[in-house]
Amino acid sequence: MSMVEKTPVTAALVGLGWWGRKMARLVSAGGAEMRFVRGVDPNPDAAAFASQMGLQYSSDIGDALNDPTLEAVVLATPHSLHREQIARVVAAGKHVFCEKPLDLTRAGAEASVALCHDAGLVLGMGHERRFEPPIAEILEAAKSGRLGPLLQIEANFSHDKFLGLDPSNWRLKADQAPAGGMTATGIHLTDLAVKLMGRASDVRVVCENLASTIPQGDTMSAHIRFAGGGTAYVSATLATPFVSRFAVFGTEGWIEVRDKAHVEAPDGWVVTEGWKNQPIAVREVPPAEPVRDNLRAFARAIRGEADYPITGEDMINNIALLEAIVRSAGTGALEQV
Template sequence: MKPVKVALVGLGWWGQKIAVTLNGNSAIQVARAVEINPEAAASFHAKHGIPVADSLNDALADPAIDAVLLVTPHSLHEEQIAAVVRAGKHVFCEKPLALTRAGAERSVALCRDAGVVLGMGHERRFEPPVAEMLAMAAEGRLGRLLQIEANFSHDKFLALDRANWRLKPEQAPAGGMTATGIHLTDLAVKLMGPARDVTVSCERLASDLPSGDTMSAFIRFASGGTAYISATLATPFFSRFAVFGTEGWIDVRDRAHVEAPDGWVVTKGMKGAPITVEEVGKAEPVVANFEAFAHAVRGVTPYPITGEEMVNNIALLEAIVSGATSGRTETLQGLERNAA
């Protein structure tokens, strides 16, 4: 397969991680980058030898570029996706896709109508034990799904300069929701379908982070069933995702942050069988996600995260953000609408 050549937009912490992770990949290659910070741009060019511009338009004008990877502030995603689509290129967007359901619907529709692939930075789906969990649920081996319990927490942001966009309430509302919780709701929506309503608690208990450091959400789904999601920005790393069904349950715990994955501990309890504990070795889900995107761009296989799932996840995010300030149970609207 001819490698997909991409422009990497945004050379912060995660952009740097992506560049290192994709170095030497045969399916997808970073061919150029975009960064408005001159020092960061110069450092990246010196390290990787990849040309860096200070404008997205430079990358969009390059006929050698097949796709654009957006690692930029959340509020810019919709405008940037529209620009990429106008240039006739595929787009991979770091999470969250948008901050409102309407914004997500517009981006999904633009990509669908233009016939370009829209990829999402939800690498948690590509962790081997999580992928197995999703497959077991889809095949009915867990029975009727009833409940989800999940937590994704870390304290990495406590060391950030308080001017960093990742800490600004307009870019990253509801505590750790856009940083970590959004991964958990993505998996929850994949398993349970669109949410019906959500009740949220978001507090600032152990830091000066303006959006709060301790967020939890209790979600009820349109098809029945519930989820408890928590995301804390003031504890050492912890990540757990558990799903419970009538035929069995699975609990997946990460040994380390996806920035430097170190394997997983998977506990299963299936009906009529003893509880098992399995150690799963290291894997690189970030690479697996990008390779799935590249295969979709080349028409090998469809991209596994659908537009409908993307929209349903952002609809839930919007309700969680609203509930974090209102203190009320927020009901999701427009569940009858679908995106392709």
């Protein structure tokens, strides 16, 4: 019996900036089980890129929402627009994939998650770190109990890519991207932390401007306690060359993952692990494309083949923690989540 070829999910890409273009090229290369047919961006300069990628260009998201052939919309837009855009996409009856962070407040995250759930639509999130092979191994080792009870997380995801941005860029607006590198990079680390450790209970943050004039600060560190016990230290700066390190410690073993390059152009990972009564081991993991793999998981959830692995509860817990981190970055005090 011949196999019926699966139809890719037909989608619009809203936001054709740096990250939107990364996603457009990945989807065009294949393997995401999705195809973009429309590109939306208010900047008319994006029209040339849309044409290059074979996308029908529009400056208005409404044109995509009114297209009955579209099944989904992928949002690569500023954080402050997410809640309104998600509501519009859901009202149009389309699945939605949103770049991180989902929102800047817990209330906003709860509203978006509820809208999608109640409408029976898939909500995907741009937390591609979960789809990196060695991070997926950590999640499985924790889930299976191999690591034993989890005690602590140490993580740093930093870069200096924004130092050359025009000051008018939304990524350099303290009200849109608060708390140093938190919304750019740290949000990925807290996503993993709440997945592994559960809901956070409180956090204390130090956020300083040590090496730039970035309004939201350039050097941020957060110490997080979790309701079920355990802690995490998360650092995210905007003024140091790229570094990405994620380490989790349990009673039976620990695993540390270091990225060899930014996920924009992944080059593999170095994994160091130590298990009880065994010597410490170091190995390398070859490159993969976690951004593509996340979009593929979204497409498969739309097709009903598998549940999307980032749950609404995970999304809400992460944004609740983000909201407390932003408060603590301003006060320097211990803030409840």
